[in-house]
Amino acid sequence: MNANREERYEGYYGGIHPIEYKELSDSISVVRFPDPLNVVIPMSQHAGAPAEPIVEVGQQVKMGQKIAAAKGPISSAIHASVSGTVVAIEPRLHTVSGLETLAIVIQSDGKNTLDESVKPAGELDNLSPDEIIEIVREKGIVGMGGAGFPTAVKLKSPKPIELVLLNGCECEPILTADHQVLLDYADDVIYGLKAMMKASGAPKGVIAIEDNKQDAVELLQAKTADIENIEIVVAKTKYPQGAEKMLIKRVMGKQVPSGGLPMDVGAIVCNVSTAKAISDAIQIGMPLIERVVTVSGERMNKPGNYLVKVGTSVKDIISHCGDVKGDDVTVKIGGPMMGFKVENLNVPMLKCSNGIIAIETIVKEAVECIKCGRCADVCPMELRPLYYTKYALSEDWEGMKTQNVMDCIECGCCEYICSSKIPIVERIKIGKTAIREGK
Ligand code: SF4
Ligand code: SF4
Numbered sequence: 001m002n003a004n005r006e007e008r009y010e011g012y013y014g015g016i017h018p019i020e021y022k023e024l025s026d027s028i029s030v031v032r033f034p035d036p037l038n039v040v041i042p043m044s045q046h047a048g049a050p051a052e053p054i055v056e057v058g059q060q061v062k063m064g065q066k067i068a069a070a071k072g073p074i075s076s077a078i079h080a081s082v083s084g085t086v087v088a089i090e091p092r093l094h095t096v097s098g099l100e101t102l103a104i105v106i107q108s109d110g111k112n113t114l115d116e117s118v119k120p121a122g123e124l125d126n127l128s129p130d131e132i133i134e135i136v137r138e139k140g141i142v143g144m145g146g147a148g149f150p151t152a153v154k155l156k157s158p159k160p161i162e163l164v165l166l167n168g169c170e171c172e173p174i175l176t177a178d179h180q181v182l183l184d185y186a187d188d189v190i191y192g193l194k195a196m197m198k199a200s201g202a203p204k205g206v207i208a209i210e211d212n213k214q215d216a217v218e219l220l221q222a223k224t225a226d227i228e229n230i231e232i233v234v235a236k237t238k239y240p241q242g243a244e245k246m247l248i249k250r251v252m253g254k255q256v257p258s259g260g261l262p263m264d265v266g267a268i269v270c271n272v273s274t275a276k277a278i279s280d281a282i283q284i285g286m287p288l289i290e291r292v293v294t295v296s297g298e299r300m301n302k303p304g305n306y307l308v309k310v311g312t313s314v315k316d317i318i319s320h321c322g323d324v325k326g327d328d329v330t331v332k333i334g335g336p337m338m339g340f341k342v343e344n345l346n347v348p349m350l351k352c353s354n355g356i357i358a359i360e361t362i363v364k365e366a367v368e369c370i371k372c373g374r375c376a377d378v379c380p381m382e383l384r385p386l387y388y389t390k391y392a393l394s395e396d397w398e399g400m401k402t403q404n405v406m407d408c409i410e411c412g413c414c415e416y417i418c419s420s421k422i423p424i425v426e427r428i429k430i431g432k433t434a435i436r437e438g439k
Contacts (some may be wrong), residue, residue, distance in 0.1 A: 005269065009409035011236060011241065011246070011249065012241075012249035012250050012380055013085060013380060014377065014378045014379050014382070014413060015178075015239055015241070015246070015380050015413060016238070016239050016376060017238060018239055018377050018416060020174070021174045021297070022175075023052050024176075024303040025174075025295075025305055026180075026304055028180075028304045029180065029305070030180050030305045030307055031304060032291050033306040033309070034320065035082060035108060036108065036309060037079040037107070038080055038082075038104050038108060038327050039080075039081050039105070039108070039244050039311025039348065040092050040311050041068075041078060041106065041307060041311040041348065042094055042102070042312070042350065043078065043104070043106075043171050044094065044368050045076075045310070045351050045352065046142040046148040046149070046150055046352070047074065047077040047142075047147060047150065047331055048074030048149075048150060049070075050071065050073045050075070050076065050101070051071060051076060051398040052069050052071045053089050053102070054067060054068060054088075055068075055104065057086055057089055058085065058087070060083075061083060061106060061115075062080065062083045062113045062114060062115035062116075063081065063082055063083045063112045063113060063118075064080065064117060064118040064285075064286055064287055064289060065117065066138075070137070076137075076140050076142050077137070077221070078104075079115075079140055079287040079288070079289050080289070081106075081110055081289035081309040081312075082106055082108040082112060082309060083109055083111050084108040085107050086105070086106055087105050087107045088103075088104075089105070090100070090102070090105070093346065095340070095342065095348060095349070095350055095353065096333070096340050097364050098342075100343075102159050119285040120282070120283055120284060121135055121285060124195055127195075127198070129198055129200070129201065132195050132199040132282070133155050135281050136149070136278055136281060139285075139287035140288045140351070141274060141288050142352060143274055143352065144274045144352055144354065145167060145242065145271035145274070145352070146338065148351060151270065151278070152265075154200075154270070154396060155200050157263045160201070161266055161268055162265060162266035163202055163205070163252065163261065163266060163267050163268070164196045164197050164205045164206075164267075164270065165206050165208060165251055165252075165262075165269045165270070166206065166208065166269075166272050166275055167192050167208060167269055167270065168207050168208060168209040168210075168213070168272040169209065169235060169242040169245070169247065170210070170242060171243075172239070172240075172267065172334070172355075173335060173336050174297055174336055174355065174356075174357050174359075175354055175355045175357075177354050178272050178292075178354070179213050179216055180294075180305045181272050181273050182209065182219070182220060182272055183216055184292075185276045186219050186220055186223050187223065188279035188280065189207070189276050189292045190207075190220075190223060190227070190430045191275075191278075191282075191283065192274070192276055193205045193207065193275050195278050195298055196270060196275065197229070205229060206232075207224070209233070210236070210241060211235065211237055213375075217232060231385055233251050234404065235247075235250055235251075240337070240411040240413065243380065243409050243411060244256075244262055244269040245262075245334040245409065247269060248269065250269060254266075254267075258404065258407050259406070267411070273292060277291070288310070289309060289310050289379065290382070291308060291349075291354075292307055292354075293305070293306050293307075293317075293356065294354065294355040294357070295418045296359075297359045299325045299358035299359055300321055300324060300357070300358040301323055301325045302321045304321065309349075310349060310350060311344075311349065312348060312349050313347070313414065314345045314347050315345035323357075324358040326360075328360060328361040328430060329358050329359070330358070330362075331356065331358050332353070332355075332359065333356060334353070334355055334357075335354075335355060336357060337412045337413075338412060338415070367422075368420060369386055370419055371421050372419045374384070374417045374418065375414035375415075375424065377417070378416075379414055380409070380414060381409060383408060384403060385414035385428070387389045387399065387400070388405055388424060388428050388431060389401055389422050389427055392428070397439050398430040400428075400434075405431050405435070406432060408432070410425055
């Protein structure tokens, strides 16, 4: 009993221990995915306003060339991931929303001719904080852990920052892309962290890694041993450790206030892949046009970790990996807990797509809530999810609001543990949408 209680409070309240299935791909090094014949690049692959195309149909573009400009303060520039010809600028099916959204389609010439803008920015020591932030903005860097928040906006914090916290936890089951980034690009991750510290004025940097990645822990510890202001924090494996509020609690012992942001407690949290992208932007001048992606799951024939160009078709990637096994398969972009189910595989990989997984379809027959309280035991935000299931059924949005549903991070822990197999997250999302629409 005491052990259970201790576990519940380990690092932060709640959380779960789902089966990881990381062994399917965690010892497979990153391989470059064959170049696609054409890429579909959506204008909306970040938080905030969609980017605006600055090229025309028929125009020749080079790899790394800016093809769409950020529109407004929270937005991001977008670049060509191949060289070739713009063959369409039209609505295409979006990977996450499943809706038609504007995209630029480029037919590759197979040459990967580099744009003249792709050149090193000079020594980090010689760059000012504002120059670093401008490079991050211009090169279209966004959070690569899933949310796609423009990184330059985070770095230009109106509040003082005491810590840049790199998230190398990768707490979602099955995914191993960040683990491989830590192993294969450790120097770039450290360089990116130093750049973020300089840009934000943070005196300290931490790379947090879960204890199920001992090889990465040892490598990063060895590489940072002589760097005084960078520390490797080893966190006991528990989902959702990588959620920024949990990670801040675990590493800094601080609570981000309800409705607040990491900067309110002096922190910037970024994914390790984002740090690697910042390193590429400064050291090579390469914008965010490719990323490491895990292709795995017990229903994927040939799991692996691939360096994939933004805009590559999910269908082509799955075919390349030997297709899926069986008929009762669910394909998700992202991990099994927070990933998005994709019905139509003719959608492109985005800057923030960290995985394609094929898993067994599980049909759950929900029954009535038995008020066991297990959902509240595991909720890392210390909410009471059982109320959301009840209020959603009676469309009592005010009741949901009173129970702080807007603080829910949609981690899925409550649904995973629910004795009555209730689709709690679905009901929470309906409630949040109703509240946002003022119902
Ligand atoms: S999905 Fe929301 S309510 Fe459920 S455990 Fe996660 S934070 Fe709590
Ligand atoms: S875990 Fe499920 S059944 Fe138990 S209290 Fe929560 S919602 Fe009800």
